[in-house]
Each structure stands twice: as structure tokens, then as C-alpha cells.
Amino acid sequence: MDKKKKRSITRGVVLIVLLAAIVYTVYTSATKEKVEVLQVGDKAPDFELVDLYEGDLKHRLSDYEGKGIFLNFWGTWCKPCKKEMPAMSNQYAIYKDQGVEVLAVNIAQSEFEVKRFIESLDVHFPVAIDQTKSVMTAYNVDLLPATILINPEGNVEKIITGEMSEQQIASYMESIKPEQE
Known part of the structure; x- marks a missing residue:
């Protein structure tokens, strides 16, 4: 019992x-609390990140108003990220004078790792590190690489997940280029 x-x-x-x-x-x-999923047509969330090379330079999305923004999220361990970076750099050289900005946002890796990676690829566009992953969260980024195309009005034009070819990158930059007056 x-x-x-x-x-x-x-x-x-x-x-x-x-x-x-x-x-x-x-x-x-x-x-x-429900996290809003970012969708095409939404106003792109503003953020502020410190430039990798110029510590006193802050990249705020709102500072790029009137320009097309090619916002790329990546990691040094990501093979597709490494493959598309030189193509992004080539196209940035063409489109930067046409009102298109590239901002490559690394996901919470060390400054040493990121600098070594960027220098090994010899790419030339602004790079910042999202140490707290707050920008990644605001943009609902899960998989890398991820690219958010933001039009000159500050709205999300397209969300791309996965590796892009140089032709695709050129086409995307063309699609967010501001109208010439």
C-alpha cells in the first residue's frame, strides 16, 4: 500500500x-510581443552602426535619404558571402556616382576577423559590424547572405536571400538608382 x-x-x-x-x-x-516581419513596401527601419575603418564615422540609414541602398548582411565564414563581395565591389564602383550606396553589415564577428577578411578580398565599400545583432533582428535576417534593397524614398524594394551573381547585383543596383533629373 x-x-x-x-x-x-x-x-x-x-x-x-x-x-x-x-x-x-x-x-x-x-x-x-509580435515582431513585425519586414516586407517589400515597408519603410526600412533606421539604424546606426560604426564604420569598420573610421570609428568616428557612423552609418545611419536616414543619412542616405534620396539614395538607393544595397544593404548586405554577411559573415566571414559564409562561402556565398565571400564569392559575391568582389562582384558587389565592382558594381559599387560603377553605381556609387549614380546615387547607390552599399553598406555591408557583418553579423557580430570580431573587428580583427572582419578587417582581415575584407582586406583579403580587396573590396571597397562601407563595412560595419552589427555587434548586438539589433539591425539583423530589425530586418528579420535569418540566413546569410541576405540583401535588402532600399529605394531612394527609404522603402524596402526587394529582399534577397542567398548568393547573387554579378549580373544580378548590377540589375538590383540599377533598380534602386535614383531618377536622374
Whole structure:
């Protein structure tokens, strides 16, 4: 009889713990703040990141108003990121005087790693590190590389996940280029 009583008490405790876990899970998922998923047409969230090479230079999205922005998220360990960076640099050389800015945002790696990587590729566009992943979160970036095209009005024009060819990069930069007067 004593064994049966202990077993039923143990089962009762386990049942109460499971029930509490279920109630807690339902409650937290119901009350959790919903993160808006960024979509084409949305106003691009503003942010501020420090330039990799010029520590006193801050990149604010709002500072690029009137320009097309090619916002690229990447990591040094990402092979497709490494493959597309020289093509981005080539196209940036063509489009920067036509009102298109590139901002390459590294996802929370060390300054040493990022500088070594960028210098090994000999690319020439602004680079910043998102140390807290707040910009990555604001733009709902999960997979790398990810590129957000932002038109001169500051709205998301296109969201691209995965590696791009140089022809695609050129086409995308052309699509966000400001109208010439």
C-alpha cells in the first residue's frame, strides 16, 4: 500500500509540473510581443552602426535619404558571402556616382576577423559590424547572405536571400538608382 501511495503522489506531482509547463508556454506565446516581419513596401527601419575603418564615422540609414541602398548582411565564414563581395565591389564602383550606396553589415564577428577578411578580398565599400545583432533582428535576417534593397524614398524594394551573381547585383543596383533629373 505504501508503494502505491508513493507512486500516485509522484505521478500527481509530475502531472502538476507538466500542466504548469503547458500553461506557462501557452501564456508566454499568447502575450509575447509580435515582431513585425519586414516586407517589400515597408519603410526600412533606421539604424546606426560604426564604420569598420573610421570609428568616428557612423552609418545611419536616414543619412542616405534620396539614395538607393544595397544593404548586405554577411559573415566571414559564409562561402556565398565571400564569392559575391568582389562582384558587389565592382558594381559599387560603377553605381556609387549614380546615387547607390552599399553598406555591408557583418553579423557580430570580431573587428580583427572582419578587417582581415575584407582586406583579403580587396573590396571597397562601407563595412560595419552589427555587434548586438539589433539591425539583423530589425530586418528579420535569418540566413546569410541576405540583401535588402532600399529605394531612394527609404522603402524596402526587394529582399534577397542567398548568393547573387554579378549580373544580378548590377540589375538590383540599377533598380534602386535614383531618377536622374
